[in-house]
Amino acid sequence: MAKYKLGDIAPIQQGSVPESESYWLLNLDMVESNTGHIYERLYVPFDKIGTSTIAFDTNNVLYSKLRPYLNKVVIPDCPGYATSEMLPLKPNKNYITREYLTYFLRSPKFVAYINEKTSGAKMPRANSSDLKSVEIECPTLENQRHITSEFDRIISIVRLRQQQLQKLDELVKARFVEMFGDPVQNSLKWVTKSLLEMGYCKNGVNFHSGDSGIEIHCLGVGDFKDYSVVDGTDYLPTISLSEEPPEESMLQDGDIVFVRSNGNKALVGRCLVVYPHNTPTTYSGFCIRYRLTSDEVNTSYLLRVLKADSMRKKMIGRGANIQNLNQKTLATLNIPIPPMELQEQFAEFVNQTDKSKIAVQKALDEAQLLFDSLMQKYFG
The missing domain is CATH 3.90.220.20 (DNA methylase specificity domains)
Known part of the structure; x- marks a missing residue:
């Protein structure tokens, strides 16, 4: 060659x-x-x-x-x-x-x-x-064309799976609007409560690395993909700590995590719900953890409220270069509280949609793995 x-x-x-x-x-x-x-x-x-x-x-x-x-x-x-x-x-x-x-x-x-x-x-x-x-x-021009056609084929599959995930997200979004309307514009339809009246927030921390033998998974800004739920955290990177992390820095099932700070304004305020399933997991200093303590709101419903475009606009920070979200801003978010029966109906719809998303995401991951292996094969 x-x-x-x-x-x-x-x-x-x-x-x-x-x-x-x-x-x-x-x-x-x-x-x-x-x-x-x-x-x-x-x-x-x-x-x-x-x-x-x-x-x-x-x-x-x-x-x-x-x-x-x-x-x-x-x-x-x-x-x-x-x-x-x-x-x-x-x-x-x-x-x-x-x-x-x-x-x-x-x-x-x-x-x-x-x-x-x-x-x-x-x-x-x-x-x-x-x-x-x-x-x-x-290689020969003929072989080059063959190689690039392999890459093109896999990329077309990746894009198809990404489009399927996007369509499923749009389906959930449309269902939410159909059932509840816009959470900011229609806030007078139901009683509202401040986000911090129904739970509390903790900023993430930057841990010191060490060789104490303590390793835990860590959710960072790079892990906020196009999905809403992290079910299991084995895929998250691990960090080695110099000492035992404080209990308040550990994630529990149902915690909602926000992107607090990032140079990309579009990422600030992005959120997802985490289910570590007793696997020791923390979150980076660029994130905020929200823990719901009230039984007036369903987590699936609350997550979709926080993902609404009108809510996202209220969360975007004002930093010159690095955009920031803080607890003071989160305290200004008023959450409409519809009847629990409606919230649970929506949660069941989300649950069924998430099952479809899991299957699509698995296919997407497999296609990406194949793409990565081809990169290694042809370009080392």
């Missing part, structure tokens, strides 16, 4: 953009990490493009040199302009396809390599020279 330096077969070279009334302008916040999915397409007149941009076309692969650990690589499907934080690589079609190059750049081995080479503390960037000098093994 032939081996080349990336700079020799995929040099940094801008593309050609034909004249038009408006142009595609791509910024990094429009690109999803790991997949290159475009969240949003912005079209602007030429005078709005600015000077800190690069031109690209359908011969390019766009690689983000800023914070390379975010793994943002794009295969553009039409010409346009992008922030200069993206490097327009132009793969030589005689040696490498755009798709094969893209999967190579997304591979864990390459991401780890280039991340070690970054410079800059607050705004780490990959150096062009390091990118150009990395070596890449290139």
